[in-house]
Amino acid sequence: MNSSELHPVVLHHIVNTLGWPTLRPLQKDAIAPVLAGSDALLLAPTAAGKTEAAMFPLLSRMASDRWRGTSVLYLCPIKALLNNLLPRLEGYTGWLGRRASLWHGDVTFSRRKQILREQPDVLLTTPESLESMLVSVNVDHRQFFAGLQAVVVDEVHAFAGDDRGWHLLAVLERLTHLLGRPLQRVGLSATVGNPGDLLTWLQGSGAGTRPARVVSPDPPSQAQAVPAGEVQLDHVGSVSNAAKVIAALHRGEKRLVFCDSKQLVEELGHALRGLGITVFLSHASLSTNERRRSEEAFAQARDCVIVSTSTLEVGIDVGDLDRVIQINSPFSVASFLQRIGRTGRRQGTARNCLFLTLDEGSLLRAAALLLLWGRGWVEPVTPPPEPRHIVAQQLLALCLQEHRVGDRIWPEWWNGLWPFGTGSEPIVSHLISSGYLDEDSGMLFIGPEAERRFGFRHFMEMTSVFTAAPEFTVLHGRKEIGRTDPALLTEEIEGPRLLLLAGRTWRVNYIDWKRRRCFVEPADGRGKARWNGRGLGGLSFALCRAMRSVLLGEDPPVRLSRRAKERLAVIREGDLETVHPGGTVITKDVTGDVRWWTWAGFRVNATLAATLSQIADSGQRVEEDSVRLRANLTPDEWRKAMTGAAERLCLPEVDPKALTGLKFSVALPERLAVATLAARLADLHGAREVLGEPSRWSIIS
Incomplete structure (x- = not known):
């Protein structure tokens, strides 16, 4: 299939309006499956034209099959990306005399009323705003979505890895049931380690019954290719030193700097401004207008720096970048690929990234991440297990949408998709008994407790599945x-x-x-910045094992500065007793501290501590690199405890206070909420792998 299979009007404008002599490989390869109506995952690095790869054949179908009404939904994880995409999609739909419109929380009420009166052909929105439309008394959702044919999910990997993914799937299943026919699902993703699994996940209840294809013109190893020397690792030791390096290097160029926290963004931005650098900031706790001003000014400037958290990791266009600089390290190879992919878009330029680490832990983590990247490895995207709280949320949202739902037919709305089926009956029973749902004459409807907990501002809180810290x-x-x-x-x-x-x-x-x-x-002087971060799981098993490999002497295939080499040598010398090429190490020092150096990550170590509770130090804080054991533990007791441990793995203990970070957990029986959180804190596969390795004791004098 070649580009001539596109609708003639679309093809005409590609050549004459855009001035493209040819399509990119991904765009060519996507034409056949998308035109055929197949579900698809379009996989490519940043700036490979994924939006066009999906939309050109969908617009061709729209014209050829004479779709009417709102026929395509374009879903994104963040509003800023939608805002950025709108002008492009308005241009593409305009070729056919069609329209694209935007609907999210920042769109005015009058603009929404206009959209309801004059339906666009393509609607750009978030899953939360989509569900808000389904439950709103102001939207006739049956009429509005009657012509819907296809859904494009941009940055689908960002959804699949957390609870927003379960929410997205559940809302798409409700739309499918509402229409009485399947919707074509097209996902756009950066490089992931398990594309087939990601596509199966996106298909939801249609997996195995609908045609599906992963479209990826380049193998992961080629997609990750960067010229030798364009990735550099340096150790600078402090924020002020990082600011001095950034100010001195690459003058006259446009530099995007990523930080791993909002606090660090603020501190580095303040330091750069103090050195006379034109600097802009972007993170989630800045106002929308402040971020937009920064991003627009940065896009138009040349000799400047923008400092950002992961908010600029996804495909928001901030102009033509010269350099990407990473302070410390991202937490995944996939994230690094997104960030380095922001550079090298001009012909004759190469993708590049400079790592500036501030402490020894960050240097070790950065070296390990680059080691994994050099091996061509990318994390698989896995949905979080046991999303019982999302099931509760969806049951309440369905009752808002339909006003009342039969107490025997509610599972039909999710078309058999696990976990939203009949296995959720205990959750329904709890919602009824606790007043979140009322029941009368075989019908379920919103109860007084749901009104009290979530009814504020027309149940707006009901459509968001994550809990934000109060600010x-x-x-x-x-x-x-x-x-x-x-x-x-x-x-x-x-x-x-x-x-x-x-x-x-x-x-x-x-x-x-x-x-x-x-x-x-x-004011003058230096203020303070702080935000409370929430998260589960810490560093992954793969990343911690790569850290162990670095400690054992393996260097990443990048340029290491003299400072980085010297500091890595110091780190290796300091951790000499904690690693061994033949397996794990147990150390006992002169203070009586006994540690099992697993280098296996938070989830694995939490699982191991729970499984070996008879020999683990009770009440310990779970670490990424080790598990603390009883001070009086003997090698014989160790061997006895390890016998058969892999066959009796336990889930980690859960502090009930941690349930506050699991939104809608209040709508679950506490035992189910605790079980959900425990499953998410565990890594059974990694724990079995560690338990299968030999271990050696070492007495540190």
Whole structure:
């Protein structure tokens, strides 16, 4: 199949409006399966034209088959990416006399009313906004979605790896049931380690019954190819040193700097501004307008730096980049591939990335990640297990959507998709008994407890499946700058209270505790930035094992600075007793501290500590590299405990306080909520692998 199979009008505009002499490999390869109506996963690095690969054949089908009404949904994980894509899709649909429109939380009420009156052919939205349309009393969802034919899911790997993926699948199944026919599903993804599994996951209830194809013009090894020397690893030791290096290098070029926290973004931005560098910032706690101003200004400038968290990792266009700089390290190879893929888009330029690490732990982690990348390895994307809280959320959302649902037919809405079927009856029973659902004459409908817990602002909280930490809005006059952690507003201080936000220092003048707002004005000096991060799992098994390989002497296939080489040598010398090429190591030092150096990651070590509770030190904080054992443990007791351990693995213990981070856990029986969290804290496969390895004892004098 070649590009001539596209609709003539689409093909005409590709050649004459865009001026493209030919399509890219992915775009050519996607034509046949997408035109045939198959489900597909389009897999390619950043800037490979995935949006066009999906939309050109879908627009061709729209014209040839005379689709009417809103026939294509384009779903993205973040609003900023939707905003960025809209002008392109407005142009492409305009070729055919069709329209594309945007619908998310920032779209005005009047604009939404216009969309409902004059339906676009392509609607760009998020899964949360899509569900809001399904449950809204202002949207006739049966009429609005009657012509729907296909769904494009951009950055599908970003969905599949967390609970938003389960939410996305469940909402698509409800749409499918509503229409009474399957929808073509097209996923767009960066390189992943298990593309076939990801496509099967995206198909949902259609897996095995609908045609499906992974479209990937390049094997992962080729997709990752970067010229030798264009990836560099350096150790600078501090934020101020990192700022000096960035300020001195690549003057006159456009540089995108990634950091692993919002706090680090703020500190580095402030340091760069102090050195006279034109700098812009982007992270999730900055106001939408502040981020948009930064991203637009950066796109138009040349000699400048933008400092960002992962918010700029996905395909938001910030212009033609010269350099990517990574402070410390991302937590996955897939994330690194996304980031380095932001460079090398101009003809004659190469993809590049400079790592600047601030401490020894980050240097070791960066070296390990680059070691995995050099091996051509990419993480598989795996959905989080046991999403019982999402099942509860979906049952409540369905009752909002339909007003009342038969107490025997509700599983039909998810078309047999696990885990939303009849196996969820205990959750339904709990929702009824606890007042989240009411039951009358064989029908289920929203109960008073759901109204009390989630009814605020027309059940807006019901459509979001993640819990955000509470933050205070920071305002300078009427201008919103962003949001900050309330702990910065309550801690005891001497002198004025100074905040660091948008790379600038602000003095707090007034705090409105009731409305969670604080008012500030510009100030000199250096303020403080802090946000509470939430997350499960820590470092992966694969990454920790690569860290062990680095400690054993293996270097990543990148340019190492003199400072990085010297510091790695110091790290290796310091960890000499914790690694051995023949297996794991158990050490006992002069203080009586006994540790099992697994180098297996948080989840594996949590699983091992629970399984070997009779010899593990009770109450220990789970570490990435080791499990602390009883101080009086003997080698004989160790061997006895290890016998048969792989056949009796246990899930980690769960602190009930941790359930607050699992949204909708309040709508579950506590035992099911605890079981859900325990399953997510475990890595049974990795634990079995570690238990199958030999171990040796070492007494450290």
